[in-house]
Amino acid sequence: MSPTVFRYKNYRFFFFSREEMRQHIHVYCPDGEAKFWIYPNIELAKNYGLTDNQLNEIEKIIKDRKNEITNAWNKHFGNRST
Numbered sequence: 001m002s003p004t005v006f007r008y009k010n011y012r013f014f015f016f017s018r019e020e021m022r023q024h025i026h027v028y029c030p031d032g033e034a035k036f037w038i039y040p041n042i043e044l045a046k047n048y049g050l051t052d053n054q055l056n057e058i059e060k061i062i063k064d065r066k067n068e069i070t071n072a073w074n075k076h077f078g079n080r081s082t
Contacts (some may be wrong), residue, residue: 005072
């Protein structure tokens with residue numbers, strides 16, 4: 001199961017239900033996919049085909065909506081972040 005946290009433009013921000021415990025979010029769009037760490041700092045973990053401009057846009061979205069992402073994480077997984 002990979003619940004969608006939100007959509008923005010053509011990006012889908014989501015979690016994988018059975019993955020590592022460190023807080024992160026996946027982002028998918030038709031051009032590719034990326035994974036960003038949320039905790040302890042927002043940073044790119046993996047990139048599959050997205051441009052630097054797309055990654056910068058995604059990182060800004062994540063920063064702007066960090067509380068929403070963290071709240072969704074805690075609701076879905078419980079309060080685990082390491």
